[in-house]
Amino acid sequence: MDREAIVGAALSLLNETGLDGLTVRRLAEHLNVKNPALYWHFSSKRALLDEMAQILQSRQDFGPPRDGESWQQWLTRRARERRQVLLSCRDAARLVAGTRAGPALIEKFEAELNALVAAGFTPAQALHAIGTITRYVNGFVLDEQAMAEHTADAPQPPATADVFAATPTLAAAIQEAGDSDAAFEEGVRVLVAGIAARRGAKA
Structure with a gap:
């Protein structure tokens, strides 16, 4: 058993238990070993979680824009990936x-x-651009996953026609806005356009 195998098992267990249910004891049981065997490879649970996060993020296609890809197209692709x-x-x-x-x-x-x-870009502008997009994606997915957990634990009845009758603007907004994918794409468009506009203003 090596670090790579432990992290792979931990990510698999994460899908079953969620982050709150993922413990070193539970992971040891999953691997059929004793707790000290895991601490031989990872000094703490925090160290294990950090490596899990690194392995997970390494699945993304990081790197500079592809040939013929503008920085706007690249940031958009990066966000989607x-x-x-x-x-x-x-x-x-x-x-x-x-x-x-x-x-x-x-x-x-x-x-x-x-x-x-x-x-x-200046180095600082580049850092802020990538950081802003990354934080947007993290927050958007955090909300998506939290909503999925909430719905699974306590399904809510769909909004009734009476509720929407009292809030016609909200009803129209929901119908026009589309699903979660559409909302995500709109947010990315706004951010990329904002980054471009801010660069132009500073120039």
Whole structure:
């Protein structure tokens, strides 16, 4: 049993138990070993969670824009890919929140920053641009996954026609806004446009 096998098992167990149910004892039972065997590889549960977050995020296609891809197109693709990675694992948005990137992710992030600097961003502008998009995606998925958990635990009856009759603007907004995918795409468009406008204003 090595670190990679432990992290893989932990991510599998996370899908079953959720983040709140994931404990070192439970993981040890899942692997059919004693708790000390896991602490030989990870000094604490926090260290295990950090590596789980790094492995999960490494599934995203990090790196600079592809040939012929504008920075706007790249940031949009990056946002979509990150959302899909986070949605692929239960409580993934909570898992990655506040964790530190490992050397491999930092190296790829450096390449991304350099690509934006080459496109005319200052280093700080590049950092803020990627950070803003990343935090938006994390927060959006956090809400999606929390809502899914809430609905599974306590299904709510659909809103009645009487409720919408009293709130016609809300009813029209919901109908026009579309589903969660549409809401996500609109948010990304607004952010990317805002980043472009702010760059223009500072220039």
